[in-house]
Amino acid sequence: MSFEFNGKTYETDDDGYLVNLDDWNKDVAAYIAEQEGVEMTDAHWEVVNFLRNYYQEYSIAPAIKILIKEMKKMFGPEKGNSAYLYNLYPAGPALQACKIAGLPKPTGCV
Amino acid sequence: MAEPAAEKTLLDIITEADTDRNVKGPELTGEINVPRVEEGRIVKGVLSGAKPYAAKPDMMTALGFPDTLVDNWEEAAVKRLGELLEKYKSLQVYLDICVRCGSCTDKCQFFLGSGDPNNMPVARAELLRRVYKKYFTTEGKLFGKLAGAHRLDLKLLGDWYAYFHQCSQCRRCSVFCPYGIDTAEISMAAREVMNAIGLGQKYTDMTIGKLLEIGNNLGMNPKALVNTLESIEEDIEEEDGVPVKLPLDVEGADILLVTPSADFFASPHVESLIGYAKVFHQAGANWTLSSAASEAGNFGMFIGNYTLMQKAATRIHNAIEQIRPKRLVVGECGHAWRIAYSFWNTLIGPFDSLDPKYPAPQHICEYTYDLIKRGAIKLNKEANDEFTVTFHDSCNVARASRMGNRPGGQFTIPRELIKASCNKYVEMDPETTKEKTFCCGGGGGLLTDEIMETRVAGAMPRMQALHAVMKSDGVNFMALICAICKAQFTAVLPRYGVPMDVAGGVHQLVGRAIELGAKE
Numbered sequence: 229m230s231f232e233f234n235g236k237t238y239e240t241d242d243d244g245y246l247v248n249l250d251d252w253n254k255d256v257a258a259y260i261a262e263q264e265g266v267e268m269t270d271a272h273w274e275v276v277n278f279l280r281n282y283y284q285e286y287s288i289a290p291a292i293k294i295l296i297k298e299m300k301k302m303f304g305p306e307k308g309n310s311a312y313l314y315n316l317y318p319a320g321p322a323l324q325a326c327k328i329a330g331l332p333k334p335t336g337c338v
Numbered sequence: 339m340a341e342p343a344a345e346k347t348l349l350d351i352i353t354e355a356d357t358d359r360n361v362k363g364p365e366l367t368g369e370i371n372v373p374r375v376e377e378g379r380i381v382k383g384v385l386s387g388a389k390p391y392a393a394k395p396d397m398m399t400a401l402g403f404p405d406t407l408v409d410n411w412e413e414a415a416v417k418r419l420g421e422l423l424e425k426y427k428s429l430q431v432y433l434d435i436c437v438r439c440g441s442c443t444d445k446c447q448f449f450l451g452s453g454d455p456n457n458m459p460v461a462r463a464e465l466l467r468r469v470y471k472k473y474f475t476t477e478g479k480l481f482g483k484l485a486g487a488h489r490l491d492l493k494l495l496g497d498w499y500a501y502f503h504q505c506s507q508c509r510r511c512s513v514f515c516p517y518g519i520d521t522a523e524i525s526m527a528a529r530e531v532m533n534a535i536g537l538g539q540k541y542t543d544m545t546i547g548k549l550l551e552i553g554n555n556l557g558m559n560p561k562a563l564v565n566t567l568e569s570i571e572e573d574i575e576e577e578d579g580v581p582v583k584l585p586l587d588v589e590g591a592d593i594l595l596v597t598p599s600a601d602f603f604a605s606p607h608v609e610s611l612i613g614y615a616k617v618f619h620q621a622g623a624n625w626t627l628s629s630a631a632s633e634a635g636n637f638g639m640f641i642g643n644y645t646l647m648q649k650a651a652t653r654i655h656n657a658i659e660q661i662r663p664k665r666l667v668v669g670e671c672g673h674a675w676r677i678a679y680s681f682w683n684t685l686i687g688p689f690d691s692l693d694p695k696y697p698a699p700q701h702i703c704e705y706t707y708d709l710i711k712r713g714a715i716k717l718n719k720e721a722n723d724e725f726t727v728t729f730h731d732s733c734n735v736a737r738a739s740r741m742g743n744r745p746g747g748q749f750t751i752p753r754e755l756i757k758a759s760c761n762k763y764v765e766m767d768p769e770t771t772k773e774k775t776f777c778c779g780g781g782g783g784l785l786t787d788e789i790m791e792t793r794v795a796g797a798m799p800r801m802q803a804l805h806a807v808m809k810s811d812g813v814n815f816m817a818l819i820c821a822i823c824k825a826q827f828t829a830v831l832p833r834y835g836v837p838m839d840v841a842g843g844v845h846q847l848v849g850r851a852i853e854l855g856a857k858e
Contacts, residue, residue: 242391242540242788243787243788285561286559286561286562286565287557287559287561287562288556288557288558288559288562290566291566291569291602291603291604291608292603292604292605293569293570293573293605293608294565294566294569297569297572297573334556334603335541335544335545335548335555335556335557336545336548336554336555336556336557336598336599336600336603336604336635337555337598337599337600337604337607337635337671337785337821337822337824337825338556338600338603338604338607338825
């Protein structure tokens with residue numbers, strides 16, 4: 229599967245997750261977010277940037293527990309909790325934020 | 339301008355889906371009503387479009403299957419079926435002996451939840467049995483349709499793809515079959531045949547591929563695993579003030595724990611991992627996880643493929659060689675425990691290097707139960723006073739394994755653990771527990787979002803039984819010992835209007851209740 233955006237073709241998996249990590253840029257992220265019904269604010273970017281940095285280091289998205297903890301370390305307890313993340317990404321931080329961050333969909337028994 | 343649509347391949351036609359991902363569960367009443375024709379609730383083919391994504395060519399070749407549907411697929415399918423019949427006499431017996439008594443018809447959660455008669459276990463098996471009759475029995479060869487025989491045409495292959503992916507191989511129907519026909523084995527054979535002709539299911543095949551390539555279903559490499567375990571250690575110390583460790587790759591450790599990788603990643607799974615770690619810590623055990631064996635699960639079983647099952651299990655054999663533990667303990671994972679208990683010995687055994695004093699392998703629940711009985715760990719039940727707990731028996735544990743040294747130990751031991759961890763425990767309807775337990779609706783390779791309609795339907799009986807005890811006794815925690823159950827219920831509970839945190843692990847409760855620190 230694929231979609232067109234700004235004259236470029238982006239290859240995706242069956243669920244619309246980008247196949248190539250390097251295809252990602254802020255504009256296409258905002259576009260994917262729009263399709264998801266999410267309007268990107270600074271708070272949304274904080275999560276996306278963390279996910280991408282973590283993925284670049286570990287080749288996998290962080291466990292949700294780690295995401296929460298690291299958000300807490302970086303931005304304080306009001307941002308380091310599950311309710312805050314679900315508020316930003318109603319379909320779930322793991323699924324929806326990863327999609328916008330251009331990471332593959334988490335698989336396995338999760 | 340719209341692009342010209344690419345020409346559809348046969349594979350596209352077979353796997354073309356028509357299913358509602360945003361489906362909600364029916365209203366909960368606490369009653370499990372069998373769909374009836376006169377109520378209009380039996381609708382043939384209502385779930386015929388609930389098909390999972392097909393595996394991509396690279397996923398197929400990685401497992402040694404053809405990259406896409408082979409040209410001579412009918413011939414190839416018959417050939418593979420013939421090989422399976424030779425290899426597994428049980429399969430032939432199951433295909434021969436069904437007398438259509440109807441005992442199984444209303445026993446499958448996917449039939450109860452969908453009302454699609456193709457989800458009656460006898461009808462599902464019939465999809466394969468027809469083909470068996472056509473090519474492998476005299477009456478089928480002679481009398482064809484009159485004898486119930488049918489060639490494997492495109493339409494039938496499409497039905498195979500739909501309905502053999504609406505069976506979670508939970509074997510509930512087998513409990514009620516007077517002949518003991520194991521429909522799971524039939525569904526495994528059908529999936530093996532489909533893979534052999536180039537028609538694989540993406541979720542299962544991709545997951546097996548990740549396990550073989552990276553070492554676990556998640557695709558979590560050792561570096562990420564180290565980081566994750568350190569982070570969990572940090573969390574426990576912050577919360578409890580005790581330096582509980584999650585050791586990795588410690589050669590010479592007494593105990594090797596093999597657990598589903600979801601325990602490292604997902605919630606609530608990770609809470610059970612924390613529970614095991616606290617138990618080992620308080621018992622003073624010298625234990626370790628292994629990065630080579632960072633997955634207990636083995637989806638090779640779901641597609642009935644012995645070669646892949648053995649390949650996946652060999653990682654555990656290698657970890658034993660490397661670490662040389664005395665004991666092998668398995669974390670909370672249903673199908674993994676079936677494989678560990680029933681198949682490891684022939685796949686990667688015998689476990690001669692392990693200490694024969696202990697069961698090999700041993701379930702984490704047995705391990706913890708033994709410590710409680712001996713007074714080696716203490717639990718403070720009040721720590722779970724906010725919960726009224728019930729227990730969902732996982733299908734593979736309930737019907738394909740045992741724990742401890744008494745019959746039914748797989749039922750009593752997890753319950754004893756829960757009762758030792760909390761004050762309020764309630765059983766669900768006995769028609770839905772122990773050997774009669776319903777599947778969560780996500781087992782056997784169905785835990786993938788595109789077939790959410792199947793998953794929500796399959797969860798219906800358990801959801802009704804849960805609802806009944808939520809209403810009558812205020813149950814607010816359903817304890818589980820399976821990574822698939824945990825993920826499935828976390829996703830499906832909200833679709834029935836129940837909060838997702840009602841689903842949790844048995845060792846989550848143990849971990850909250852265990853008294854850490856110096857022993858008296």
